[in-house]
Amino acid sequence: MYRYDEFDHKLVADRVNQFRGQVERRVSGALTEDQFKPLRLMNGVYLQLHAYMLRVAIPYGTLCSAQMRMLAHIARKYDRGYGHFTTRQNIQYNWPALDKIPDLLDELAGVEMHAIQTSGNCIRNVTSDQYAGAIEGEVEDPRIISEIIRQWSTFHPEFTYLPRKFKIAVTGHVNDRAAIKLHDIGLVVKRNNDGDIGYEVHVGGGQGRTPFVAKKMTDFVPKAKLLAYLEAVMRVYNMLGRRDNSYKARIKILVHETGQEEMQRLIEAEFSKIDASQMLTVPQEEIDRISAYFAPPAFQTLAAKSDGFTQAQSQDADFARFVRANVVAHKQAGYAIVNISLKPIGGVPGDATDAQMDVIADLAEKYSLDEVRVTHEQNLVLPHVKLDELKTVYDALAAHDLATANLGLISDQIACPGLDYCNLANARSIPLAQEISERFADLDRQYDIGELKIKISGCINACGHHHVGHIGILGVDKKGTEFYQISLGGAADENAAIGQITGRAFTEEDIVDAIETVVTTYTDLRADGERFIDTYNRLGMAPFKERLYD
Numbered sequence: 001m002y003r004y005d006e007f008d009h010k011l012v013a014d015r016v017n018q019f020r021g022q023v024e025r026r027v028s029g030a031l032t033e034d035q036f037k038p039l040r041l042m043n044g045v046y047l048q049l050h051a052y053m054l055r056v057a058i059p060y061g062t063l064c065s066a067q068m069r070m071l072a073h074i075a076r077k078y079d080r081g082y083g084h085f086t087t088r089q090n091i092q093y094n095w096p097a098l099d100k101i102p103d104l105l106d107e108l109a110g111v112e113m114h115a116i117q118t119s120g121n122c123i124r125n126v127t128s129d130q131y132a133g134a135i136e137g138e139v140e141d142p143r144i145i146s147e148i149i150r151q152w153s154t155f156h157p158e159f160t161y162l163p164r165k166f167k168i169a170v171t172g173h174v175n176d177r178a179a180i181k182l183h184d185i186g187l188v189v190k191r192n193n194d195g196d197i198g199y200e201v202h203v204g205g206g207q208g209r210t211p212f213v214a215k216k217m218t219d220f221v222p223k224a225k226l227l228a229y230l231e232a233v234m235r236v237y238n239m240l241g242r243r244d245n246s247y248k249a250r251i252k253i254l255v256h257e258t259g260q261e262e263m264q265r266l267i268e269a270e271f272s273k274i275d276a277s278q279m280l281t282v283p284q285e286e287i288d289r290i291s292a293y294f295a296p297p298a299f300q301t302l303a304a305k306s307d308g309f310t311q312a313q314s315q316d317a318d319f320a321r322f323v324r325a326n327v328v329a330h331k332q333a334g335y336a337i338v339n340i341s342l343k344p345i346g347g348v349p350g351d352a353t354d355a356q357m358d359v360i361a362d363l364a365e366k367y368s369l370d371e372v373r374v375t376h377e378q379n380l381v382l383p384h385v386k387l388d389e390l391k392t393v394y395d396a397l398a399a400h401d402l403a404t405a406n407l408g409l410i411s412d413q414i415a416c417p418g419l420d421y422c423n424l425a426n427a428r429s430i431p432l433a434q435e436i437s438e439r440f441a442d443l444d445r446q447y448d449i450g451e452l453k454i455k456i457s458g459c460i461n462a463c464g465h466h467h468v469g470h471i472g473i474l475g476v477d478k479k480g481t482e483f484y485q486i487s488l489g490g491a492a493d494e495n496a497a498i499g500q501i502t503g504r505a506f507t508e509e510d511i512v513d514a515i516e517t518v519v520t521t522y523t524d525l526r527a528d529g530e531r532f533i534d535t536y537n538r539l540g541m542a543p544f545k546e547r548l549y550d
Helices: 006-028 033-041 067-078 100-107 145-154 222-242 251-258 260-277 284-293 307-315 317-326 353-368 387-398 432-439 441-447 510-527 530-537 542-548
Strands: 045-047 053-054 082-085 089-092 166-170 185-191 197-203 215-220 327-330 335-340 351-353 372-374 378-385 456-458 471-478 481-488
Touching: 006 033, 006 100, 006 441, 006 530, 033 045, 067 082, 067 089, 067 456, 082 353, 145 222, 145 284, 166 284, 185 222, 197 353, 215 222, 215 260, 222 251, 222 284, 251 260, 307 317, 307 387, 317 327, 317 335, 317 441, 327 351, 335 387, 351 353, 353 372, 353 378, 353 387, 372 456, 378 387, 432 456, 432 510, 441 510, 471 510, 481 510, 510 530, 510 542, 530 542
Parallel strands: 166 185, 456 471
Antiparallel strands: 045 053, 053 089, 082 089, 082 351, 185 197, 197 215, 327 335, 335 378, 372 378, 471 481
């Protein structure tokens, strides 16, 4: 795990002190809200429906126990006893008092955390695979290059005022858990024919009003030259990206309107100039220095199988279900990756209380080599748990409502804050997610349905990633009444796809029944072993639409 150097500490401390003065001027009335807005956005502070909201960065989704305890402390002291983990592997606090936010940020800085570049038209928090460094089959831990990108992009003078916000994601595995093709830039760590590590680069993905899957710009950029290539992409975007229309200002629009081949040509031309100057060639000693922070932890030499683990599953059916749904094989013999669902039946997707965060911090410190991960699907992960200790971990999770065995199932939904918090939303997302999870609460039924990803957004900005849900739900406003539009067939993995709209929207009263209809259509028509997305891809929209609107 990366540790701040003296430059990091000074940078964060200076920003906290600067923002403290800005907040004091806003509270005193010396700054109007309009004058204050660009200043607060540069520090992760939004103004929502009812209060200010603070978004805290969790670079590439990795936390230690001390940081998780601090997040719990922040929830208790400055908020209402909970935090909301987001699809950007960040955490949001919905109720901090503005005049206390500088103190909050000062406390966060004590555990090497901040809110820099979690908002505004800049390069946002870099996201990555929650299983990084733990899963079998990785080319390389993607957090290494994620950290290098973080250092390059933080306060980059050319990219502080981009046409719009900019998001980068990295995966080091053939199975994409970081949704890299739905980002402005998506990177895949790979080896070339000579065995050298480099990156496949995708550009122009995104959701919102005009969703696009990113286009591949190059098959391979050597590790030492990646920053030069990224700088080339950013310069082309900064020069040609629209600034006259915020709806058309994302790089996805530039790629779409310019065309893939011409975009490749423009990037390569800029890359050649930057590469020739060698100003952004990353020294090998710097790569080695940062790589050392992500060296494998001190794993013990253990047997691949554990009799105690096997016996515990035979004696406790609930534990066996948890293992089936939430536990993933680890690359190290005798260890497992443990997923913690933040989607209890009837709960708010992504929310965790201060007490729950404290429990997770304790478990990470004692049983997971002091690591916690945040997933882009609003869950948490203990990445390094011994098989012999997994039942103990499960019991502690179960005692705090953290052992819902539903990972990847229909109740493991993504949902944005919606109209309960957001002043951009047209409809509520949270109550709908709760109602759907309650309708499908029976775990046996969920297991029978199998993998099915529902994603809900309260407006077209798509913070709930509805475009790429197997079932996507978009809240829309019709003359002051909340309606919900359904799309089918989306995917955010290595086979990324944008879902197709089924037809007219459904009322608040009818939407859950409509989801039931979609699910029963699938279970009636599926072939043996088919997941929902497989059945949809085989049959297309027609049978689902027929039953929905019959």
